Amino acid sequence: MELTINGARHHIDVEPDTPLLWVLRDDLQMTGTKYGCGLAQCGACTVLVNGNAVRSCVMPVGEVGAAEITTIEAIEQDRIGKRVVAAWVRHQVPQCGYCQSGQVMAATSLLMRTAHPTDEDIRAAMVNLCRCGTYNAIKAAIHELADTTEGKGLDSD
Known part of the structure; x- marks a missing residue:
């Protein structure tokens, strides 16, 4: 195969x-x-x-x-994935880190489909479990990535 x-x-x-x-x-x-x-x-x-x-x-x-x-x-070879990883670091998302590869992949997929996700979009897409409870940091990182008003978002290079 x-x-x-x-x-x-x-x-x-x-x-x-x-x-x-x-x-x-x-x-x-x-x-x-x-x-x-x-x-x-x-x-x-x-x-x-x-x-x-x-x-x-x-x-x-x-x-x-x-x-x-x-x-x-x-994932860092992908333009969006690379930015997701950088936002994860800035927002100190990983705690124990075990779930984070899955979290990064889910966030990358969300942002590939929806460049400016709402809170509801994030809730619907980010259903992976995090034993450390970093959900607020995950949401903040995704919102930062979607915010193009200061040139930090997905639309700018």
């Missing part, structure tokens, strides 16, 4: 029902995507599949097909 991950083609020999998470972590040694619950509840395993946030712990690799998969290892 062939997969495109972070812009590179990978040949893998696994059963089609193998969760994408295990292919990333075990077969390709991309361990930035975390295992949390295995039930698609927590979001620690979030990756982008064609720009959409997907819980890789329940995504059978056989359903990925020719889609472009982006993991946290390559």
Whole structure:
């Protein structure tokens, strides 16, 4: 089976029902995507599949097909993803850090689809769990990224 991950083609020999998470972590040694619950509840395993946030712990690799998969290892190569990571640092979002790769991926996906999200857009998209409770910092970072009035937003380079 062939997969495109972070812009590179990978040949893998696994059963089609193998969760994408295990292919990333075990077969390709991309361990930035975390295992949390295995039930698609927590979001620690979030990756982008064609720009959409997907819980890789329940995504059978056989359903990925020719889609472009982006993991946290390559997120800073994306213009929006790079800005999300920088905003996370400025707002001191990570505490323990375990959920943060999934949080960054979910925020990047949101901002790819909605450059100026409302509080409701953020609530709807940012459903990943954070044991440290950094939700207010996450929301502040996303709002900063969407604020183009001072040239800091997504519309400026």
